[in-house]
Amino acid sequence: MVILKKINMIPEEKKFMKEAIRLAIMNMENGHGGPFGCVIVKDGKIIASAFNEVLKRNDPTAHAEILAIRQACSELNTYQLDGCIIYTSCEPCPMCLGAIYWSRPSKVYFAASRIDAAKAGFDDNHIYDQFNLPLPDRTIPFEQIMQQEVREIFSRWIDMKLNINY
């Protein structure tokens, strides 16, 4: 009996990743968006789960991870995911990786890589490549103007000494 129980046990990490993958498949099959799912776990319980809703919401930021992070923060009533673990079916794109750093979870598990995503036609890897290019070489032109005006505002922000750790 004990042996049987052990055979049926799935490590926690696999269990939660399976749920993220289930959401990815469901989303693809429903035609609502790409095959991407994400769950966020705290104290062994799922506190947020989401899938890609870019098409459904007409919102290019509605990736599974972004939606799950917003949901978890709303649930916890804070903008920080202390002690939370993120399970996402694919390596986060640069936007989602940035959001993960701003929300500061304890750990991130991912399944497919950005290269797998590129082969499936998604731009993640292309966007990663853009990050290290000088401004004139990017596919979207970026131009800096009026820098000094905002430097002065940042000086005022420093003087306010709010010490908020975004």
Added chain:
Amino acid sequence: MVILKKINMIPEEKKFMKEAIRLAIMNMENGHGGPFGCVIVKDGKIIASAFNEVLKRNDPTAHAEILAIRQACSELNTYQLDGCIIYTSCEPCPMCLGAIYWSRPSKVYFAASRIDAAKAGFDDNHIYDQFNLPLPDRTIPFEQIMQQEVREIFSRWIDMKLNINY
């Protein structure tokens, strides 16, 4: 009279950046969040404007650019910002840079740099640095599991031939 008019004219780029900066200052003075503002312009008109609402919304993704992109897409009823120009008071953080690439505007103007933001205590530059580190060297641990399962789902996605350009 003609000469006076010319003296008072502000180039369009400056006019819209001034509005982004005005939003940044307003937000800081109201105590709602950091000094960051953004406007999105199409055909010479502002179609979306936002400021950092991370603290107000308890949402780490509520940066000025993300909120403005979501607002503009909602206004245009699409997930793509064709022909739009983004004016942001600071160089976009990695999350916002990613969102800009997914939304594909024509151009981006920014004022302060990521280095200016770092000096004011914001993590933007630190997060940029994390992007090029191998997974074990990152400040947040990332681990890959169950890659093959999602590769198979991506194969099914390719077979569906939806050809959606996210």
